Amino acid sequence: xxxxxxxxxxxxxxxxxxxxxxxxxxxxxxxxxxxxxxxxxxxxxxxxxxxxxxxxxxxxxxxxxxxxxxxxxxxxxxxxxxxxxxxxxxxxxxxxxxxxxxxxxxxxxxxxxxxxxxxxxxxxxxxxxxxxxxxxxxxxxxxxxxxxxxxxxxxxxxxxxxxxxxxxxxxxxxxxxxxxxxxxxxxxxxxxxxxxxxxxxxxxxxxxxxxxxxxxxxxxxxxxxxxxxxxxxxxxxxxxxxxxxxxxxxxxxxxxxxxxxxxxxxxxxxxxxxxxxxxxxxxxxxxxxxxxxxxxxxxxxxxxxxxxxxxxxxxxxxxxxxxxxxxxxxxxxxxxxxxxxxxxxxxxxxxxxxxxxxxxxxxxxxxxxxxxxxxxxxxxxxxxxxxxxxxxxxxxxxxxxxxxxxxxxxxxxxxxxxxxxxxxxxxxxxxxxxxxxxxxxxxxxxxxxxxxxxxxxxxxxxxx
Numbered sequence: 044x045x046x047x048x049x050x051x052x053x054x055x056x057x058x059x060x061x062x063x064x065x066x067x068x069x070x071x072x073x074x075x076x077x078x079x080x081x082x083x084x085x086x087x088x089x090x091x092x093x094x095x096x097x098x099x100x101x102x103x104x105x106x107x108x109x110x111x112x113x114x115x116x117x118x119x120x121x122x123x124x125x126x127x128x129x130x131x132x133x134x135x136x137x138x139x140x141x142x143x144x145x146x147x148x149x150x151x152x153x154x155x156x157x158x159x160x161x162x163x164x165x166x167x168x169x170x171x172x173x174x175x176x177x178x179x180x181x182x183x184x185x186x187x188x189x190x191x192x193x194x195x196x197x198x199x200x201x202x203x204x205x206x207x208x209x210x211x212x213x214x215x216x217x218x219x220x221x222x223x224x225x226x227x228x229x230x231x232x233x234x235x236x237x238x239x240x241x242x243x244x245x246x247x248x249x250x251x252x253x254x255x256x257x258x259x260x261x262x263x264x265x266x267x268x269x270x271x272x273x274x275x276x277x278x279x280x281x282x283x284x285x286x287x288x289x290x291x292x293x294x295x296x297x298x299x300x301x302x303x304x305x306x307x308x309x310x311x312x313x314x315x316x317x318x319x320x321x322x323x324x325x326x327x328x329x330x331x332x333x334x335x336x337x338x339x340x341x342x343x344x345x346x347x348x349x350x351x352x353x354x355x356x357x358x359x360x361x362x363x364x365x366x367x368x369x370x371x372x373x374x375x376x377x378x379x380x381x382x383x384x385x386x387x388x389x390x391x392x393x394x395x396x397x398x399x400x401x402x403x404x405x406x407x408x409x410x411x412x413x414x415x416x417x418x419x420x421x422x423x424x425x426x427x428x429x430x431x432x433x434x435x436x437x438x439x440x441x442x443x444x445x446x447x448x449x450x451x452x453x454x455x456x457x458x459x460x461x462x463x464x465x466x467x468x469x470x471x472x473x474x475x476x477x478x479x480x481x482x483x484x485x486x487x488x489x490x491x492x493x494x495x496x497x498x499x500x501x502x503x504x505x506x507x
Contacts, residue, residue, distance in 0.1 A: 074178035075104045075165040082146075086159060086186045087270030090147040092119060092130070094180075096165045097139045104167035110146060112159040112186070117151065119161075120144045147271075148188055159184045191219045191266035191274045196245065197495040200262075200280035205254035205287070205369050205478045207428075207470075209492045210278055211235070211499045213244045214266035221267070223250040223278065226260040230473045233426055237349045239502030247496070249427055249472045254369040254385070258282050285478070287369040290386075294376045299324055302460055306331070309412050321376060327415060327460060328374065328382050335414040336387075339431065340474030342421060345408045351425040352403040353504050355485040357448065359466050360400060362391035368478040387476035388431070388469035395464045396437075396454040401446040402430045402468070402479075410438050410452075416467065417459025420452045428482075429474075433467035434459050 075098035082090050098104045108120035120130045120142055130144030146161070148154045161184060166177040197211035214221040214232070221232040228251075235245030252260060262278040299320040306327055307315035313331055316323040370386040405422040408429070413419040416433035420440060423429050436456025440446060455466045470479040481487040485506045493503035 074176035075167050077163050077165055077178055077180040079161075079163060079180050079182055082161075082182075082184060082270075084185060085268075085270035086146060086154070086184050087268070087272040088148045088188060088190070089145070090271055092144045092146045092161065093142070094163050095135070095139065095141045096163075098165065098167040099138050104165045106140070106142070106163070106165045108142070108144065108161065108163045110151065110159065110161050112154070112157065115153070117153075119146055119151070120163075154186060154188070156186050156188050159186050185270075187268060187270040187272060190272045191215060191268050193219075193221065193264050193266040193274045193276050195264055195276055195278055196499055198498075199490075200278055201283065201491070202252045202262075202280055203283045203478065203481065204252055204258055204285040206285070206481050207249050207251050207472050207477045208280070209247070209249050209495060210264065211240075211245060211247050211495050212264045212276070213242070214246050214264070215244045216268065217243060219266040219268050221246045221248075221265065223248045223262065223264055224275075225250055225252060225262050226256050228253065228256075228475070229265075230475075231427065232264075233348045235499065235501065237426065238496045240496070240499050242500065245499060247426065251472045251475045251477050252282055253475060254287060254387075254478075258284055287371060288367055289371045290366065290373070292372050292374045294324065294374055294381070296320070298462055302462075303327065306414065306459065310414050313414070321381070325382060328384060331414045332384065335416060338413065339421065339471065342408055342423075342429070343427060343471070343474035346423050346427050346429065346473075347406065347425040349425045351405050351423075352428075352448070354403070354448065355488040355506065356402040356430065356470070356479065356482040357400070358389075358402075358479075358483050359391045359393060359397070359468065361397070362393040362466070365390040365392050365465060368476070368480075388433075388467050389479060391466045391468055392464075393455060393466070396456065397466075398451045399432050399435060399453050399455055399466055400449045401452055402470075402482075403448045405430070405446060407440045407442055407444040407446060407452075410441050410444075412458070415460040417461060418453065418456065419459075421471075422446060422452070427473040429471040430479075431467075431469040431471060433469075434461040434465060436464075 075096050078095040081093040096106055106122045110117045110119045130142050133141040135141050162181045164179040193214045195212045200208050202208040223230045230248055230250040232246035232248035263275045265275045267273045303320045303323040304317050307317050315326050372384050372386055374382040403424050405424040408423045409421040418435040418438055420432045435453040438453040440452050455464055457464050470477050470482050489506035496503040
């Protein structure tokens with residue numbers, strides 16, 4: 044009997060030690076993982092709190108988020124269903140949740156400008172519920188509630204459908220992101236100091252009324268601060284409709300045999316079928332065209348924040364225009380319609396393998412084979428303005444070269460999706476193709492760009 048009592052006591056002590064050890068061990072286990080995504084630093088009128096909680100290996104934890112300002116703590120989210128307020132909860136798995144909760148002035152009326160703090164705490168059971176483990180993440184914030192200020196300075200904005208324009212405007216405070224919005228498309232602005240304007244609040248920007256946008260699309264300048272507060276102002280303008288041509292393009296088997304295998308060879312991984320040339324052509328004309336245009340648009344990020352040119356752009360010397368900007372093309376093969384695309388540039392014909400000159404001073408940001416464009420050069424002229432030269436037979440420049448207006452970039456050719464020797468020429472504004480006719484015109488450059496810069500106190504030549 045005494046032995047049994049000792050054995051039982053031993054088991055009780057052993058069990059107590061095991062449980063105590065387990066309890067102590069559970070206390071060392073990590074709590075849930077918290078990823079506080081937003082806000083990073085600022086809170087504005089419409090800021091949202093966004094965070095994810097991951098409690099891998101256990102049930103979804105209890106979560107609370109608290110906003111503190113001037114000693115006042117406000118619960119802005121809790122998983123306690125009996126409490127308020129709640130936020131939008133997205134369950135991203137059995138152990139992970141994503142929370143979105145507005146915390147701007149509209150959601151928290153007592154919010155005021157100044158410093159603040161947000162703390163997210165998540166608690167979950169560990170080791171079969173023996174104990175709980177908690178994690179807290181705290182972030183210091185700055186509340187900004189006053190909207191930026193923005194207003195147009197320049198006068199006379201006349202814009203052609205598919206063409207560019209230029210605007211001078213003021214935007215404050217200094218840390219705002221500013222630009223022009225045409226419909227839903229945004230164009231970045233650059234500091235006025237890049238064109239010699241001394242007022243630090245002045246910004247300048249090129250923008251486009253796209254060929255595929257409505258003629259009455261709203262055009263505004265905007266300023267957006269780091270807290271997400273935004274101000275806008277309308278740009279008074281007079282848009283002009285421009286007719287775009289429609290063309291019928293006949294595709295014959297000789298053309299397919301010429302271009303499809305060559306493009307497929309130079310574009311490995313594009314999935315171009317060379318056993319069925321018509322199918323391969325459609326892949327090139329549709330899918331590869333989209334990929335190439337996305338590549339071109341992405342190169343807008345490489346623009347220099349300065350105006351690298353001091354005169355109007357120029358057309359290829361001694362060239363005739365074979366097709367114009369925004370030509371709506373319908374493709375036919377053996378009398379059957381097979382595709383439709385828009386030609387976003389000018390086709391310029393001269394002598395075979397004619398010298399291709401840079402349309403203006405700038406920096407080469409691409410000199411390589413580019414799908415439908417074949418051997419291609421793109422020159423950045425600064426302030427988001429770039430020029431593209433395609434189907435070239437040879438390239439005489441490389442990426443990073445500074446080129447002067449009229450400098451030879453290479454020779455015309457028929458590489459890429461081309462039926463004969465010519466130059467495909469495109470002007471771009473922040474990656475958007477535009478009709479180059481205005482940029483070729485010294486009178487347009489003087490009245491629409493350089494005049495506005497000088498009237499705002501900047502430095503620009505006078506063109507006659």
